Amino acid sequence: MDSNYEILFRYVLFPAYESGLRRRKTLAYLREYERQQWLDPEQIDALQWQKLQRLLRHCWEHVPYYRQTWTALGITAAEDIRDRAHFARLPVLDKPTIRANFERLIADGHRSQLLYKTTGGSTGEPLKFGYTRESYERRVAVMWRGYGWAGARLGQRTLYLWGTPLGAQKRKERLFHGAFNRRMLNAFDMDRARIAEYADAIDRFRPETIVSYVAPIVEMADWLTATGRRLHAPARILGAAEALHDGQRQRIEQAFGAPAYNTYGCREFMLIAAECEHRDGLHVNADHLLAELDHEGEVAAAGGPRELVVTDLHNFGMPLLRYVNGDLATPGHGRCACGRGLPRMARVDGRKLDALRTRDGRFVPGEYIVYAFLGATGVRRYQVVQKQLDAFDILVVPDDGFDDSVIELVRRELLKVVGDSVALNFRLTDEIPLTPSGKQRVTVSDLGSG
Numbered sequence: 001m002d003s004n005y006e007i008l009f010r011y012v013l014f015p016a017y018e019s020g021l022r023r024r025k026t027l028a029y030l031r032e033y034e035r036q037q038w039l040d041p042e043q044i045d046a047l048q049w050q051k052l053q054r055l056l057r058h059c060w061e062h063v064p065y066y067r068q069t070w071t072a073l074g075i076t077a078a079e080d081i082r083d084r085a086h087f088a089r090l091p092v093l094d095k096p097t098i099r100a101n102f103e104r105l106i107a108d109g110h111r112s113q114l115l116y117k118t119t120g121g122s123t124g125e126p127l128k129f130g131y132t133r134e135s136y137e138r139r140v141a142v143m144w145r146g147y148g149w150a151g152a153r154l155g156q157r158t159l160y161l162w163g164t165p166l167g168a169q170k171r172k173e174r175l176f177h178g179a180f181n182r183r184m185l186n187a188f189d190m191d192r193a194r195i196a197e198y199a200d201a202i203d204r205f206r207p208e209t210i211v212s213y214v215a216p217i218v219e220m221a222d223w224l225t226a227t228g229r230r231l232h233a234p235a236r237i238l239g240a241a242e243a244l245h246d247g248q249r250q251r252i253e254q255a256f257g258a259p260a261y262n263t264y265g266c267r268e269f270m271l272i273a274a275e276c277e278h279r280d281g282l283h284v285n286a287d288h289l290l291a292e293l294d295h296e297g298e299v300a301a302a303g304g305p306r307e308l309v310v311t312d313l314h315n316f317g318m319p320l321l322r323y324v325n326g327d328l329a330t331p332g333h334g335r336c337a338c339g340r341g342l343p344r345m346a347r348v349d350g351r352k353l354d355a356l357r358t359r360d361g362r363f364v365p366g367e368y369i370v371y372a373f374l375g376a377t378g379v380r381r382y383q384v385v386q387k388q389l390d391a392f393d394i395l396v397v398p399d400d401g402f403d404d405s406v407i408e409l410v411r412r413e414l415l416k417v418v419g420d421s422v423a424l425n426f427r428l429t430d431e432i433p434l435t436p437s438g439k440q441r442v443t444v445s446d447l448g449s450g
Contacts, residue, residue: 009155130318146274161212192361221255281344378402
């Protein structure tokens with residue numbers, strides 16, 4: 001049942017802020033996407049192809065990198081890319097390619113209007129990318145739609161166990177989050193010594209929804225089970241940042257007494273897919289982006305994972321066409337019982353962010369390493385390997401602009417969460433080996449599960 005504040009926020013306060021004060025079209029896009037999700041699969045497929053054709057024409061006419069690359073393949077006009085089979089033969093875009101061609105990937109006339117983000121991602125390769133205001137507003141709309149499939153709504157009392165900025169939140173930020181009826185807890189500060197404080201904060205706030213990185217919410221679930229502590233039961237828990245596996249889901253649900261839902265996204269695109277109320281695979285936001293799971297016609301093992309290739313259909317400022325983000329996913333089949341026409345992934349297989357630990361009981365989510373490297377320039381790739389409780393081996397592949405100050409910056413960020421209980425052993429290297437599955441991993445724990 002909706003609370004009075006939730007109704008007030010959703011229909012009065014948020015529209016006044018988002019549409020009135022900020023002059024964003026987020027809510028209009030949300031209404032558009034809410035309608036489109038109920039189209040038949042064939043209609044969604046046609047809509048997606050229509051949006052893709054428009055983007056291809058734009059890239060040919062206004063983005064130097066694509067025009068030059070496609071010309072070298074014998075393409076003389078965007079119309080030469082006649083169907084999805086032709087599109088699937090275009091070269092993929094990866095992080096090294098984006099870094100090497102950053103300026104040429106920006107569309108004519110969009111440079112001054114672009115917004116920028118930096119990501120380390122699950123592959124440990126820092127990347128800066130640009131996107132338009134429309135793309136951002138649409139991404140936020142798609143996020144709210146996807147969270148809504150699990151019953152999470154705007155204005156609902158929501159607690160985030162998330163990567164909030166280090167240090168105490170400023171009063172302005174606390175007021176802002178309070179207006180949204182949400183509480184932010186820093187997942188990076190949660191260790192075994194403080195986990196009871198976090199449990200107390202959840203009990204005091206009494207959220208209807210918890211949104212959390214998977215690793216810390218599993219850690220809390222295990223602690224709750226081990227101690228016999230019972231918390232206020234939310235209506236739902238949404239896992240993010242890495243795949244929520246069946247065993248983890250069961251541990252969370254047993255400890256919290258609430259259903260857990262899987263979501264999947266990345267900083268480059270925000271929400272890509274999420275589970276609906278039936279939790280039978282993750283619905284892909286196919287009316288907003290294109291997610292290919294048959295890269296170059298590869299034949300995966302029956303029902304096995306495939307490389308994910310993503311195209312944002314609305315980022316006309318710095319289009320990322322056929323972007324390989326380093327993740328693997330398994331396709332889903334058939335139509336969901338919910339009736340939505342959006343296709344599904346059976347599961348996401350590719351997030352490999354191990355949790356690191358310290359001798360004094362601190363718990364360091366793999367996502368924290370990504371955050372620690374966000375401000376690091378001159379780093380092409382990185383990885384943290386833990387073979388013993390009192391030491392992290394930090395491998396760094398330097399790039400142009402690297403100097404010793406980068407190491408000190410990362411060291412300072414890591415010390416904020418591990419203190420002096422862990423030796424931070426930095427080592428420069430020419431390369432970091434791939435995993436047997438062909439992935440780069442930000443963190444590797446060789447401690448075992450104990």
